Amino acid sequence: MTDFTARLRQAFGDERVRRDVPLAPFTTFKLGGPADWLLEVRGAEELHRALELAVEAHVPVTVLGGGSNVLVADAGVRGLVIRMRGRTVQLATPTLVRADAGLAINGLVRWTILHGLAGLEAWAGTPGTVGGAVFGNAHFRGRLISELVEAVRLFTPSGELMEVPAIEMGFDYDYSRLQQTREIAVSADFRVSSGEPAALREIARESLAFRKRTQPLESASAGCVFQNPDPARDRVPEGIPPSAGALVDRAGLKDAREGGARVSPAHANFIVNDGGASARDIRALIDRCKRTVKERFGVELREEIVSLGFGGESRNTW
Numbered sequence: 001m002t003d004f005t006a007r008l009r010q011a012f013g014d015e016r017v018r019r020d021v022p023l024a025p026f027t028t029f030k031l032g033g034p035a036d037w038l039l040e041v042r043g044a045e046e047l048h049r050a051l052e053l054a055v056e057a058h059v060p061v062t063v064l065g066g067g068s069n070v071l072v073a074d075a076g077v078r079g080l081v082i083r084m085r086g087r088t089v090q091l092a093t094p095t096l097v098r099a100d101a102g103l104a105i106n107g108l109v110r111w112t113i114l115h116g117l118a119g120l121e122a123w124a125g126t127p128g129t130v131g132g133a134v135f136g137n138a139h140f141r142g143r144l145i146s147e148l149v150e151a152v153r154l155f156t157p158s159g160e161l162m163e164v165p166a167i168e169m170g171f172d173y174d175y176s177r178l179q180q181t182r183e184i185a186v187s188a189d190f191r192v193s194s195g196e197p198a199a200l201r202e203i204a205r206e207s208l209a210f211r212k213r214t215q216p217l218e219s220a221s222a223g224c225v226f227q228n229p230d231p232a233r234d235r236v237p238e239g240i241p242p243s244a245g246a247l248v249d250r251a252g253l254k255d256a257r258e259g260g261a262r263v264s265p266a267h268a269n270f271i272v273n274d275g276g277a278s279a280r281d282i283r284a285l286i287d288r289c290k291r292t293v294k295e296r297f298g299v300e301l302r303e304e305i306v307s308l309g310f311g312g313e314s315r316n317t318w
């Protein structure tokens with residue numbers, strides 16, 4: 001594999017290709033082991049080049065955005081981890097904003113407000129990047145980010161750059177087709193209309209205040225761990241609100257601990273790293289929540305967070 005390192009370094013320069021890099025600082029959980037190789041790419045061309053080299057060398061690829069929805073194994077992630085760092089945002093047409101996959105959602109929100117463009121302001125405070133939000137179809141207070149997406153530019157595993165209309169992205173609750181196809185988003189187009197910056201800022205402020213009231217933002221976490229039950233397939237017992245947090249709470253698991261992992265007393269669908277948690281602690285607590293909720297209420301909790309490096313295939317490892 002020294003050959004792969006050499007080829008990557010030839011393409012991107014010595015300093016940009018890093019070996020055995022701990023991933024904890026690149027995740028909001030602040031835990032997890034190293035990537036064999038870590039490379040930050042700034043746009044479609046760089047991404048393409050890195051993918052070509054990895055495919056040629058048979059090195060698996062894992063994409064990371066803001067690391068706000070992942071649990072990285074203590075043993076780390078084998079192969080090349082690519083962090084998306086492109087940050088270009090522009091008005092593609094008077095009603096469409098094109099944003100790089102590596103741009104933070106917060107950066108996108110700030111940019112649109114500054115330019116008097118309405119649509120994204122309520123997403124203020126959503127951690128992570130445009131690419132991560134598209135991958136998992138980020139949701140907030142009953143809205144899905146896909147409601148604003150017009151199209152996504154992406155790389156297919158065969159290296160083709162495609163523009164895919166939103167209707168073909170398979171968007172659903174916590175789902176986009178990227179989770180199956182292993183395509184990598186390069187940028188997304190969002191629908192906007194004109195708005196008054198002061199009014200938009202007020203909506204953004206209200207979203208931030210809502211998050212502050214309802215989420216344990218002072219602790220390291222990856223947001224909600226479990227998807228909410230699906231009314232079509234899950235039968236939540238009467239008297240319990242149909243949310244994963246309510247099920248974990250009613251199962252008596254608020255404040256439950258495994259090592260340094262803890263179910264947040266403020267929001268039972270958040271597991272926090274209470275200082276020094278390992279990925280193994282988090283996984284043990286996740287499994288305990290699933291087991292207990294299944295035993296008590298017969299509901300199978302599904303994970304919203306993406307586990308990387310635990311063996312088996314992650315949803316988007318090449």
Ligand SMILES: Cc1cc2nc3c(=O)[nH]c(=O)nc-3n(C[C@H](O)[C@H](O)[C@H](O)COP(=O)(O)OP(=O)(O)OC[C@H]3O[C@@H](n4cnc5c(N)ncnc54)[C@H](O)[C@@H]3O)c2cc1C
Nearest residue numbers: 063065066067068069128129131132133135138139185223
């Ligand atoms: C405090 C807190 C609050 C949160 N609140 C919310 C919330 O209100 N609503 C919500 O939906 N989520 C929430 N989350 C979860 C998280 O912010 C979102 O899921 C976010 O969209 C993840 O984006 P990311 O860039 O951090 O993705 P990452 O965590 O880096 O990656 C998540 C998955 O997306 C894949 N991915 C990332 N970029 C790309 C790309 N360009 N192409 C293909 N795949 C890609 C990764 O490989 C991985 O499988 C919260 C998290 C925290 C910590």
